[in-house]
Amino acid sequence: MGEYLGKRLKELEKHKSVGDVRGLGLFWQLELVKNKETKEPFRTLNQKYEETIINKIAKYLLEKRNVYIPADKFGIWIVPPLIVNKDEIDFFVEAIDDALKISDREAK
Numbered sequence: 001m002g003e004y005l006g007k008r009l010k011e012l013e014k015h016k017s018v019g020d021v022r023g024l025g026l027f028w029q030l031e032l033v034k035n036k037e038t039k040e041p042f043r044t045l046n047q048k049y050e051e052t053i054i055n056k057i058a059k060y061l062l063e064k065r066n067v068y069i070p071a072d073k074f075g076i077w078i079v080p081p082l083i084v085n086k087d088e089i090d091f092f093v094e095a096i097d098d099a100l101k102i103s104d105r106e107a108k
Helices: 002-014 053-066 086-106
Strands: 018-024 027-036 076-080
Touching: 002 018, 002 027, 002 086, 027 053, 027 086, 053 076, 053 086, 076 086
Parallel strands: none
Antiparallel strands: 018 027, 027 076
């Protein structure tokens, strides 16, 4: 399932706010950036508790798509349970694809 998850997440590189997709097995991160060329992050270190685009994406996924995705200063983490199946991966990757429209509006 890790290989399938990685393949599906790599498809999200089409978004202008996705700076990098990295991971191994079932542990992945989407780095979200303001500028794909310079890798300028959406959030600075001193914005730990402020509302940011990354927080908005995590909140949207939870409230609108019923998908919990942890977020940090660099992006969002995709760490499904080890018993995840292809249908579940497809479900949350499609939700993430939809949510990335939020960050794409803010990206350069």
